Amino acid sequence: xxxxLKIDGLLMEAVNLGASDLHLTTGLPPMVxxxxxxxxxxxxxxxxxxxxxxxMYSIMKPDIRERYEAAGEVDFSHGMxxxxxxxxxxxxxxxxxxxxxxxxxxxxxxxxxxGLPPVxxxxxxxxxxxxxxxxxxxxxxxxxxxxxxxxxxxxxxCHVITLEDPIEYLHKHRKSMINQREVGTDTKSFAxxxxxxxxxxxxxxxxxxxxxxxxTSIALTAAETGHLVFAxxxxxxxxQTVDRIIDQYPPHQQQQVRxxxxxxxxxxxxxxxxxxxxxxxxxxxxxxxVANPAVRNLIREGKTHQIYxxxxxxxxxxxxxxxxxxxxxxxxxxITYDDALSHATNPDEMRRLGQFAQPIMRL
Numbered sequence: 001x002x003x004x005l006k007i008d009g010l011l012m013e014a015v016n017l018g019a020s021d022l023h024l025t026t027g028l029p030p031m032v033x034x035x036x037x038x039x040x041x042x043x044x045x046x047x048x049x050x051x052x053x054x055x056m057y058s059i060m061k062p063d064i065r066e067r068y069e070a071a072g073e074v075d076f077s078h079g080m081x082x083x084x085x086x087x088x089x090x091x092x093x094x095x096x097x098x099x100x101x102x103x104x105x106x107x108x109x110x111x112x113x114x115g116l117p118p119v120x121x122x123x124x125x126x127x128x129x130x131x132x133x134x135x136x137x138x139x140x141x142x143x144x145x146x147x148x149x150x151x152x153x154x155x156x157x158c159h160v161i162t163l164e165d166p167i168e169y170l171h172k173h174r175k176s177m178i179n180q181r182e183v184g185t186d187t188k189s190f191a192x193x194x195x196x197x198x199x200x201x202x203x204x205x206x207x208x209x210x211x212x213x214x215x216t217s218i219a220l221t222a223a224e225t226g227h228l229v230f231a232x233x234x235x236x237x238x239x240q241t242v243d244r245i246i247d248q249y250p251p252h253q254q255q256q257v258r259x260x261x262x263x264x265x266x267x268x269x270x271x272x273x274x275x276x277x278x279x280x281x282x283x284x285x286x287x288x289x290v291a292n293p294a295v296r297n298l299i300r301e302g303k304t305h306q307i308y309x310x311x312x313x314x315x316x317x318x319x320x321x322x323x324x325x326x327x328x329x330x331x332x333x334x335i336t337y338d339d340a341l342s343h344a345t346n347p348d349e350m351r352r353l354g355q356f357a358q359p360i361m362r363l
Contacts, residue, residue, distance in 0.1 A: 238311070
């Protein structure tokens with residue numbers, strides 16, 4: 001059996017178990033993350049340095065191998081037709097090769113299947129501006145964005161350009177024309193690809209991650225000039241997301257950026273994944289901010305801390321704070337109250353909401 005077949009066998013086991021990730025590291029058997037918890041794949045011995053190296057090199061193309069050997073780490077994608085695609089990060093630890101595989105299903109799930117509130121779908125109906133999907137690594141940001149792009153692809157005749165590192169979900173042309181570019185393979189960087197995208201007649205641009213000031217600046221300009229821009233950030237809530245964007249800029253530019261962001265922002269979806277109380281997988285919990293006039297005014301005036309109050313009173317527009325969402329999930333027994341408290345933005349406020357709040361939605 002070749003090493004590529006060995007690793008595909010491990011990946012198949014991970015998919016069959018419903019795992020979100022497969023990890024290869026020396027000194028341990030192959031490990032999988034199921035319902036948020038790590039466990040060893042049964043029936044496998046601890047891996048040796050030669051095992052991980054040979055398996056990983058068997059699925060790396062020559063250019064990817066060169067990048068790995070030069071930097072000690074590399075992101076790429078690996079596909080098993082009819083099974084799934086995998087986002088791969090290979091890295092060096094203690095002189096040996098390690099790897100993390102994120103399972104990406106071949107089918108794009110709908111927002112309803114993901115358990116997201118109806119207001120999230122309205123962001124796909126926008127024709128310009130910026131929509132941000134945020135959360136920690138592994139919170140399902142790419143899955144949410146894929147669902148939004150799939151809605152546009154099904155309903156509108158437009159040109160969509162995605163800039164990803166690496167490409168995860170594969171989109172087929174339907175009503176829209178979709179071009180997917182991978183950083184490191186199709187382009188040098190997000191910023192370079194985004195700058196070029198403005199000359200490629202796009203209607204919608206997806207930026208896999210606004211990871212530096214240059215990328216953020218070009219993305220804001222794209223949203224200003226009549227494009228609909230989707231992007232992600234590694235932030236924990238909607239207010240932190242606004243502050244993170246502004247804080248990337250030097251102080252003398254921050255007021256200008258507040259005005260710019262206030263004008264283009266359409267909404268922010270901040271999400272986390274939590275284990276279900278019944279042990280059957282995980283469920284998303286979200287905070288949704290809709291950029292209404294009150295929100296735009298607070299961003300312009302630098303009073304972002306007051307956005308929390310708008311979240312709590314904006315239910316008619318589909319807004320919901322993370323704490324309200326967590327309380328709702330806990331009241332319905334979908335997650336435990338302890339998990340809700342441990343992920344709350346304001347635990348004291350959550351305790352108050354838990355006493356008085358009524359369910360806010362049904363999943």
